[in-house]
Amino acid sequence: MHDIKWIREEPQGLVRALTRRGTAETEAQALVDSLLVLDERRRSGIVKLEELQARRNAASKEIGAAKKAGENGRAEALMAEVGKLKTDIPAIEEDMKAAETELHGLLAAIPNAPLDAVPDGADEHDNVPYEPVPHPDASGSALVMPAIRDYAFAPKQHFEIGEALGQMDFEAGAKLSGARFVVLKNRLARLERAIGQFFIDTHTEEHGYMEVAPPVLVKDEAMFGTAQLPKFRDDQFMAGTPEITDAYRRAITSALHGLSDASKGDTFPLATVKAVAEAITNNIDASAVDKRRWLIPTAEVPLTNLVAQSILSEEELPLRFTALTPCFRAEAGAAGRDTRGMIRQHQFNKVEMVSIVTPENALAEQERMLACAIAVLKKLGLPHRVVTLCTGDMGFASARTFDIEVWLPGQNAYREISSVSTCSDFQARRMNARYRPKESKNTRFLHTLNGSGVAVGRALVAILENYQNEDGSVTVPEVLVPYMGGLAKIENN
Template sequence: MHDIRIIRDDPAAFDAALARRGDAPVSSELIALDTRRREAIQAAQNALQERNAASKQVGAAKAKGDEDEFQRLRALVAEKKDEIARLEADAKTLQEQLDDRLMRLPNTPDADVPDGADESDNVEMRRSGTPPSFDFKPVEHFELAAAKGLDFETGGKLSGSRFVVLRGAVARLHRGLAQFMLDMHTNEHGLEETNTPVLVREEAMTGTDKLPKFGDDSYQTTNGWWLIPTSEVTLTYSVSGDILDEATLPRRMTAHTLCFRSEAGSAGRDTSGMLRQHQFEKVEMVSIVHPSKSRAELDRMTGCAEAILDRLGLAYRTLSLCTGDMGFGARRTHDIEVWLPGQDAYREISSCSTTGDFQARRMNARFRPTDGGKPEFVHTLNGSGLAVGRCLIAVLENGQQADGSVILPEALHPYMGGKTQITAEGILA
């Protein structure tokens, strides 16, 4: 959420920043709305002063026996009371309108974020690893003989399209990947393992910029809870309303949860296999940091996600997203795309972003400087570390053999009971 005071101070700069994301100028509209709000507040304060002054004079008029003046002042007090209530109600309505408008505006990009309209304008930062070469035509994950445990038919029978049931060796691999990621993040990257709910109150979704703009992208229960699209929501909102001691920063957390997305607007995209599901699992990373550390923390977080792929021996590339492809709340985003031989393409497996104080303002999360200064807003960051299902796809496709079996990365052997492959019959061996 944006600070209207910053917009008032330099409206041209604010409009220019939003223009980089393809948004029309809005500062004049916001400032006009804010001016009306402040005028209503000032008018209410003036009316309150007038009422208080009249109230003090009522007793004096009564004591003098001046009935006409007494009645006039009583009527004035009542009139001002009604006027104050009306003006305060107007100010509240205008505040709600301003807040709603501000909440629907995307974050402003950092100055060094590349300009661009869509994903074709993203800038590749680096590549790691070499895509495997095959002496046969590689297939997609759902075509592999070893992936017999991917049961889309039963998933569809239970829940409809974009759901899958995992069985046997594939289910074990999926579980092992999540445990492997958590172990790396907690043992090597210094993140605190956290287990959070997947049902949250509306305030948590609003505070982490998922509402009100993107309500159609998530699921809401009949009694008002929301199913989380990622544990970014729960991990980040865990510090809402808090004033943290600066000495406790940074706070680095990780969680493995179910995630739910309606995939609104994705009709016809990635309909085969399990690349794009309504229900999936992800190991998320969230950092709460001092404002001066957020850019360095983004690089660190990106490195944590890359380290998972390095350990698994998977080839990937890291991109700096352009202004037209960044998410709504992001100030800067690094995407990691893993190589999928079956698609002969790199596909997203992690997205790491700094939101600056965008989320912190919405949820009023601050820290108290060690020098005793005024509390300041923290900066929040989030990133996939990694999407478990997409990592499963990558392991299956990159490890595939001519006979339909899959060789598993060495790093996963301890999580698979010492087994090193999934046979063409779909059995761990």
């Protein structure tokens, strides 16, 4: 969420931020103009409301004085004035609140401003290689980068290896849950568990993160705070009681009944679909909304929201949290992409790192977090590279993002395995998370950072492809052997 005061004082700053992210300049300027109009309407409403309320209070006192002085005519005039004020005040208050709601809605849909150091670009092809610096707090980050292995055979993709081992079953996953699910069995199931345990142990024992076991079902407010809602609603999975399902069914039925007969065919114009969606949102039972929960797309959501609606002392900072959780993503925008294998699943496990810091320490913390993610990959012996995402490839809440891409010999390509982002005060404003600097009575918004430390499923993919053998077996990375009960090789037996 952007600071409306900043937009008021530097409107071209937001115009520039939006154009760097790919919005047409005329569209960006129109949006900023709309924000300023709403802001002025809200502010003038507040001033007018305060003036009228003060006048109502004063006039009410004058009525008694006029009656006591026998000035009946004046008393009647004052009473008429107070009566009119009692009518005018609610109307002004309603208009002010309407402007405030509309302003909040527009601000909630605007992405974060990229830092000046972020390269401009349209998409992933414009990302820029980045050379990370080893960090003393990240044990293992100074290890030598693992070399890409030469194979005496044509390397296979992970799903070919896993299916040949008889321990990666996509058909069973589809039978149970549909597309983009998998059932891991036997030693591959243990390997996935081992990877997650290795990651969480490294970050807690060597990198100074506090382990947290958060809920994987969260309220609307938590999803709004980290900016998954409202813009990315279609990418999420919603969960709730049967009463919620019934409430949505009633709202949908009501909305559809309100459509014209011409729009009741098998297909609906986009405007009609939007109208239905709006009607559902407006008519859904409030009690159902209160019971609604969202499956987390990443532990970033609950971990970051641990400081929501809080005022911390500077002495408490930095806060560093990590969690190993299942994550759930609808992958609404990924139709046709990575349809085979475990690269893009609806459910996957991931170790997340979240840092809560002062503004002055945010950029250094991002480098530290990046080093922590790199460290576990180096310990696993997985070749990788780092890129800085360009403005067109950044996430909605990010001010700058580093992606770590792991080498997959079966695909002959690098694929993302971790994203490390600083979000400046963008999320903190949405969740009202602040701190009080030393020797200050005023508060400031915190800066939040998040990063994968790393995605367990994709690490499993990378291990299968990088450690595959010609006979179809997979060598277990040395650091994982203790987690596998001493097993050094996974074979089909």
